[in-house]
Structures are given as structure tokens and as C-alpha cells.
Amino acid sequence: MYSFSVTDFDGWRTIARTLLQANVAPSNVSWQPPEQQGLFSPSSLEAIIDPAKPVSSSGTHTIPREFLQRAKQAACFSDIKDSARKWSILYSLLWRIVNDGKETLLLTSDPEVRYLDSMCKAVSRDKHKMKAFVRFQQVVNHDVEVVSPESAEGNAEYYVAWFEPSHAIIESVAPFFVKRFTGMSWSILTPGGCAHWDTAQLTLSEGVVKPDIDTDAFDIFWKAYYRNIFNPARLKEQAMRSEMPKKYWQYLPEATCIKNLTRGAAAITAQMIDAPATNSNRARDKSQAVAQFQDTLRLNNRIDQTTGTSTDKPR
Amino acid sequence: MDVLQKLEILADAAKYDASCASSGTESRNSLKNQGIGSTSPGMGICHSYTPDGRCISLLKILLTNFCLYECAYCVNRTSSNVPRARFSIDEVVNLTMEFYKRNYIEGLFLSSGIIKSADYTMEQVVAVARKLRLEHRFGGYIHLKTIPEASPELLAEAGLYADRLSINVELPSETSLKRLAPEKNAQSIVRSMANLSSGIEEYKESKKLARKKANKKLIAPKFSPSGQSTQMIVGADTSNDAIILRKASQLYQSFKMKRVYYSAFSPIPDASSELPLKSPPLVREHRLYQADWLLRFYGYGIDELTDVTNDSPSPGMLSLDVDPKLAWAIRHRDAFPVDLNRADFETILRVPGIGVINARRLVAQRKVAALRYQDLSKLRLPIEKLKYFVTTIDHHPKPTQLDAANFSSLFIAQKSQQMNLFE
Numbered sequence: 207m208y209s210f211s212v213t214d215f216d217g218w219r220t221i222a223r224t225l226l227q228a229n230v231a232p233s234n235v236s237w238q239p240p241e242q243q244g245l246f247s248p249s250s251l252e253a254i255i256d257p258a259k260p261v262s263s264s265g266t267h268t269i270p271r272e273f274l275q276r277a278k279q280a281a282c283f284s285d286i287k288d289s290a291r292k293w294s295i296l297y298s299l300l301w302r303i304v305n306d307g308k309e310t311l312l313l314t315s316d317p318e319v320r321y322l323d324s325m326c327k328a329v330s331r332d333k334h335k336m337k338a339f340v341r342f343q344q345v346v347n348h349d350v351e352v353v354s355p356e357s358a359e360g361n362a363e364y365y366v367a368w369f370e371p372s373h374a375i376i377e378s379v380a381p382f383f384v385k386r387f388t389g390m391s392w393s394i395l396t397p398g399g400c401a402h403w404d405t406a407q408l409t410l411s412e413g414v415v416k417p418d419i420d421t422d423a424f425d426i427f428w429k430a431y432y433r434n435i436f437n438p439a440r441l442k443e444q445a446m447r448s449e450m451p452k453k454y455w456q457y458l459p460e461a462t463c464i465k466n467l468t469r470g471a472a473a474i475t476a477q478m479i480d481a482p483a484t485n486s487n488r489a490r491d492k493s494q495a496v497a498q499f500q501d502t503l504r505l506n507n508r509i510d511q512t513t514g515t516s517t518d519k520p521r
Numbered sequence: 522m523d524v525l526q527k528l529e530i531l532a533d534a535a536k537y538d539a540s541c542a543s544s545g546t547e548s549r550n551s552l553k554n555q556g557i558g559s560t561s562p563g564m565g566i567c568h569s570y571t572p573d574g575r576c577i578s579l580l581k582i583l584l585t586n587f588c589l590y591e592c593a594y595c596v597n598r599t600s601s602n603v604p605r606a607r608f609s610i611d612e613v614v615n616l617t618m619e620f621y622k623r624n625y626i627e628g629l630f631l632s633s634g635i636i637k638s639a640d641y642t643m644e645q646v647v648a649v650a651r652k653l654r655l656e657h658r659f660g661g662y663i664h665l666k667t668i669p670e671a672s673p674e675l676l677a678e679a680g681l682y683a684d685r686l687s688i689n690v691e692l693p694s695e696t697s698l699k700r701l702a703p704e705k706n707a708q709s710i711v712r713s714m715a716n717l718s719s720g721i722e723e724y725k726e727s728k729k730l731a732r733k734k735a736n737k738k739l740i741a742p743k744f745s746p747s748g749q750s751t752q753m754i755v756g757a758d759t760s761n762d763a764i765i766l767r768k769a770s771q772l773y774q775s776f777k778m779k780r781v782y783y784s785a786f787s788p789i790p791d792a793s794s795e796l797p798l799k800s801p802p803l804v805r806e807h808r809l810y811q812a813d814w815l816l817r818f819y820g821y822g823i824d825e826l827t828d829v830t831n832d833s834p835s836p837g838m839l840s841l842d843v844d845p846k847l848a849w850a851i852r853h854r855d856a857f858p859v860d861l862n863r864a865d866f867e868t869i870l871r872v873p874g875i876g877v878i879n880a881r882r883l884v885a886q887r888k889v890a891a892l893r894y895q896d897l898s899k900l901r902l903p904i905e906k907l908k909y910f911v912t913t914i915d916h917h918p919k920p921t922q923l924d925a926a927n928f929s930s931l932f933i934a935q936k937s938q939q940m941n942l943f944e
């Protein structure tokens with residue numbers, strides 16, 4: 207039995223490649239979370255390759271790119287119950303792909319394929335939600351301690367966001383924010399790691415605890431927008447909640463408006479429905495100028511419509 | 522009036538336009554010009570949701586809600602008794618930049634009431650986009666609502682900065698347009714849509730050619746890379762669903778529309794006497810979107826989806842009780858059950874509850890091993906709906922069920938509770 211402790215995708219890949227070449231079956235490998243390192247001493251890779259045994263027939267294997275991409279994504283997955291499980295499933299799948307062919311990945315009802323699928327889905331969803339719900343706050347006061355000093359210095363405008371993703375995605379989503387917010391300095395702080403951008407350089411640093419960030423004074427505009435773009439006649443709270451689960455509300459300044467909007471919706475709608483209709487000629491009757499303007503347009507309208515093959519040409 | 526008050530009025534004035542989703546456009550980022558903003562060919566991101574379940578991805582506002590037109594379904598028509606406001610160009614530019622920098626939005630959706638003249642108004646709208654792109658190096662998404670009567674030169678300049686341009690067709694028939702939007706002109710709408718369409722096509726072609734010849738110089742000046750879209754108001758006139766869908770198909774075909782948005786006119790403050798008293802059920806709008814999707818991606822025909830039976834109580838309409846795909850299957854029970862292990866892809870696609878992705882999965886999976894009933898639940902397919910329509914090696918629905926006279930009530934009973942929520 208070999209035992210390995212892995213922290214990231216690259217580490218897993220190096221080990222997996224060697225194991226595969228030495229033809230070590232998944233049942234002979236145990237993957238350990240990094241904390242356990244002291245308990246089992248990790249096997250050294252050289253020891254695996256037994257010089258007496260021939261290296262597996264093909265020597266190097268071609269692994270479908272799609273699998274590697276998905277494995278890389280799954281590597282960000284944090285399984286609360288069993289943090290090393292993903293590595294053993296990934297190795298097992300790799301083993302099966304090499305031995306049974308890449309059709310293995312098509313077995314959508316296979317438990318391991320499904321686990322890979324669900325890990326990828328969870329990670330990609332988490333990334334997506336992070337791109338959507340990170341909210342930058344402009345900070346005037348730069349002595350937020352958690353911020354790397356280089357990124358704060360000398361910049362008039364500086365933005366900070368606090369977010370708690372469910373998976374270890376900060377490194378893989380940071381480039382998205384760099385490409386989008388290139389021209390400004392910012393930090394995204396999370397418990398599992400932070401990303402800082404100073405308009406030229408991306409730096410990653412250790413995770414932090416939730417910092418105290420002053421509310422951005424600009425919030426009031428965003429909340430005003432949120433309140434007014436809402437259509438009370440179409441209240442569909444459940445649809446909102448399923449797309450924007452409550453656990454994210456803490457990051458969203460606009461979430462504080464939800465309760466009042468929902469509560470008042472029915473009354474406002476009833477009011478609109480009950481209000482008497484307005485005569486469509488109200489403005490024309492009141493203002494000569496408006497009537498004239500509209501008449502010209504209506505006339506043009508008619509002239510335009512009679513060009514071409516129209517049959518009702520005025521005679 | 523301060524900017525905050527204007528924002529309140531001009532967001533409120535914009536909320537009835539449904540065509541605001543930011544969607545795939547060119548892939549763009551700010552690395553090169555050190556600006557702010559990026560876009561991608563995938564879907565835009567929804568940064569928030571309002572309690573009406575709608576996604577907020579763009580700052581959707583009007584430049585002004587003063588308007589000289591009298592479109593009966595619109596809250597901004599001249600005779601409407603709502604507070605009015607007008608943004609300056611800089612105010613819109615600043616709001617867009619500040620919202621964007623805080624990651625509230627993907628970009629701007631700007632439209633405007635018509636003041637002074639079509640060209641004057643359009644010029645202001647274009648000026649906002651120009652300033653964002655050229656002065657602020659803004660790389661986010663921009664959607665401009667174009668005024669059909671504006672000059673082609675202005676539309677061309679709008680295309681330079683906007684990811685998407687749109688012109689609302691508003692109503693499915695010319696007669697309705699004349700009656701409900703008397704200042705609008707069906708001819709200029711068509712003419713401008715055609716202009717946009719050819720501009721978009723030219724730009725696309727030039728990009729293709731440039732790629733083929735590996736010569737970037739061949740790329741024509743930018744023109745609305747994300748194409749054009751339009752919106753149709755539902756329920757303000759008597760057009761049935763078949764008429765609406767026919768109009769939509771025609772728009773998709775003639776002008777290569779990216780999307781046709783359907784908007785059930787909703788109660789608005791200060792409604793016009795020209796409107797019907799009751800707004801249509803929102804579920805009708807929902808069914809139109811479903812049917813639109815089936816027409817474009819599933820190969821259904823309009824007559825297959827709408828009710829064309831003789832002496833039907835609702836001729837030309839989609840069923841409100843069940844979705845159009847299920848409704849079709851109920852009307853064509855003789856085509857079911859479908860053997861999932863044998864049927865071709867197109868046939869599987871017609872099974873209620875199986876979408877394109879799952880149809881593909883099933884076809885791939887049965888090559889490895891014959892499909893069993895439990896495979897369906899593993900794929901998380903809606904078994905309750907599905908079970909009547911398919912066979913697998915270990916599942917054969919009773920033929921009597923499909924043939925039963927009250928078959929459709931099986932689904933309506935399940936659904937009716939949910940329906941109340943929509944109405």
C-alpha cells in the first residue's frame with residue numbers, strides 16, 4: 207500500500223503519472239489530506255518504480271484533455287467530510303480511462319463519473335457565483351491591515367471585497383478579475399487566500415479573517431437602482447431566492463431592500479390596477495405644440511406606408 | 522433635481538423593457554488598454570436578482586423619460602402622469618463606471634424617450650456610448666436601444682460602440698401598431714432593422730475573411746458584434762400566439778435576430794384608456810418563450826405548437842396549463858411511447874422532459890449499455906412526467922394510460938397549484 211498526501215492538482219498529477227507508469231492499481235494507493243502528513247510518511251516516488259518490473263506496456267499514456275481539465279477543476283473541490291476523497295476518485299478514474307478506454311467518462315450513471323461531474327459542477331457554480339456576487343467597496347482609509355502594502359500605496363482609488371467561496375477557487379478566478387478590473391487597484395479577501403492587483407501585478411497571499419471595511423458611500427445609488435428596477439406586479443420571490451440564495455446576501459448591499467420591496471408589492475400592484483385609466487388624448491388636448499408634433503409624425507407614418515406596393519393609396 | 526432622484530425616476534421608467542439581458546459578445550478584456558471592463562462570448566453574468574425573479578446584469582435606464590410619442594402600452598408616453606427627469610451624458614457615464622467598478626453590473630442598457638427629434642435623441646444616446654468607450658476606455662457590455670427613425674449615419678456610429686443594438690417591433694401587426702403607437706412607423710422599423718442586419722453581417726463577414734487570410738487589416742469597423750434583438754408586447758392587442766410566433770419567426774429569418782423578447786404588458790401607473798382592462802397572465806409570456814425556443818432549437822413548426830384543432834375554444838393559442846412540448850405530446854399520443862434504446866435523436870428530443878443535453882447523453886450512454894429505467898433517474902430526468910412516454914428494457918408503460926381520455930388531466934392536476942402563483 208502506498209500512501210500520499212496531496213495539496214494541489216500539480217502535486218496529484220506528478221504522483222498519478224508515476225503510479226500509472228508503474229502500473230499501481232487504485233486499490234493499492236491511499237490518498238491522505240495534507241494535515242495527516244505526520245501520520246503516514248508519504249511514499250517516495252522513486253520507491254514505486256520497481257526496476258525488476260517492466261514499466262506498463264505503452265510507457266506513456268495519452269490522457270484525454272477533457273479529463274485533465276475536469277480533474278483540475280475538481281481539484282478545487284472541498285469535500286467537508288473527506289478532503290482526500292477527490293484524489294482517490296480522480297486516480298481511480300484515470301486508471302479506468304487508461305485500462306478501459308475513454309468511454310468510461312460517458313458512463314453518466316457510474317458513481318465515480320457522477321462524483322467527478324458533481325465536483326466540477328459545484329466548483330464551476332461557485333466560481334460563477336463569486337464572479338457575480340463579489341462586491342468591491344471603495345476604501346478611502348488604506349490602513350486595512352489585511353491588504354498587501356504594495357497594492358495600497360500611492361493609489362487614489364482602491365477597492366476591497368470580502369467573500370467566502372465554498373471551494374478553493376481564489377487562484378483560478380483571480381485572472382477573471384484582473385482582465386475585467388485592469389485599470390484599478392483592488393484586493394479580494396477570502397478565508398482560503400487573497401488576491402491583490404495593483405494595475406500591473408497579481409499577488410496571492412494567505413487567507414484572512416473577515417476584515418472591517420467601511421461601507422461604500424456609493425451604495426445608496428445602487429440600492430436606489432435596485433428598488434426602482436423591481437416590478438411589483440411580477441413578484442416571484444422564489445425565483446429570486448433560487449438564483450440568489452440567502453447565504454450570499456451578506457455580500458450584497460442591495461439585499462437589505464428585499465424585505466420592504468416584497469412586503470409592499472401586492473398593495474402597489476392593486477393600486478395600479480384600480481387606478482382609473484388616463485385618456486390617451488390628454489396631452490394633445492392640453493398642448494397645441496404636442497398635437498402638432500404628433501400630427502406631423504402620424505402623417506409621415508401614413509405617407510411612408512403608402513409607398514411601395516400598398517393598395518390603399520389615397521387618390 | 523439631484524442624480525439620485527433622477528436615477529430613481531429613470532430606472533423606474535426603464536423597468537418594463539424586458540430585452541435587457543447581457544449576452545455573449547466578442548471576447549474582450551482590459552489588459553491592453555488598462556481600462557475597465559471585459560466581456561465574453563458566453564452568457565453575461567447576473568449580478569443580482571430583484572424579487573420579481575429577474576436578473577440584473579445591466580444598468581438599465583432611460584436617458585430621459587420625456588417623450589413626445591403616445592404609445593398606449595408605455596409608461597412614458599406623452600399623456601402619462603409620471604414624474605419626468607433627464608440625465609446629462611456625464612451623469613450616465615459616471616453611474617455606469619461607478620457601478621461597474623463595484624462589480625454591480627456587466628454594462629449599460631440605454632434607451633430613451635423621444636425628445637425634439639429622433640436624430641437629436643439618438644445623437645445623445647450615441648454620445649454616452651462614445652464617451653464610455655473613448656474617454657473612459659470602458660470595455661464592458663453596451664446595449665443601445667435604437668430609434669428607428671434616426672439617420673443611418675447615427676445607427677452606424679452606434680454600432681461602433683455598442684455590443685448590441687435593438688429596435689422594438691412592439692406589436693405583431695401593422696394595424697395594431699398604427700392604433701396603439703400612432704407615431705411609430707412599421708416601415709421605418711423594418712428599414713432600420715434591415716440596416717442593422719446588413720451592418721452586422723458585413724462586420725461578421727469581414728472578420729471571417731480576415732481570419733482566412735490571416736490579415737487583421739481586413740476587419741471592417743466594428744458593428745454591434747452581439748447582433749440585434751427586439752421586443753414584442755403581448756396582450757395589448759388581440760393577436761393570438763400563432764400570429765405572434767409567426768411574426769417572431771419572420772424576424773429571426775429576415776434580420777437574423779439574436780432574440781425576440783416577449784413582454785406581457787404589465788399594470789403600470791397611469792395606464793392609457795386604449796389598453797385592455799386586464800393584463801395578460803404572465804404564464805402566457807412564459808409559454809411564448811418556451812415555444813420560441815422549441816421553434817428555434819427543436820425543429821417544431823408553429824402549427825404543431827399552437828392549437829389548430831377545429832372549433833377549439835382558443836384558436837391559435839398555446840396551452841396555459843402545460844408547456845408547449847408536453848401539449849404537443851398529448852395531442853400526438855400515437856407517436857408514443859418512444860423506445861429510448863432504439864429511437865433516433867430527433868425522436869428522443871420530442872419526449873417531454875428530455876432536453877438537448879440529456880437526449881445526447883442518452884444516445885451516448887446506450888452505446889455502452891442498454892438503458893434501464895434507473896438510468897433515467899440517475900440523469901435526474903423528470904420521471905413523473907417521462908414515465909408515460911418512454912420505454913427502456915425494463916420499463917413499458919401501460920398502453921391504456923396513454924389512451925385514456927383523461928390523460929392530460931394527469932399533468933394539469935399537478936400543475937394547477939403552481940399556475941396560481943404565476944397569475
Ligand code: SF4
Pocket residue numbers: 588589590591592595596597598599633634635
Ligand atoms: S417612443 Fe413610445 S415606447 Fe418609446 S418611450 Fe416614447 S412612448 Fe414609450
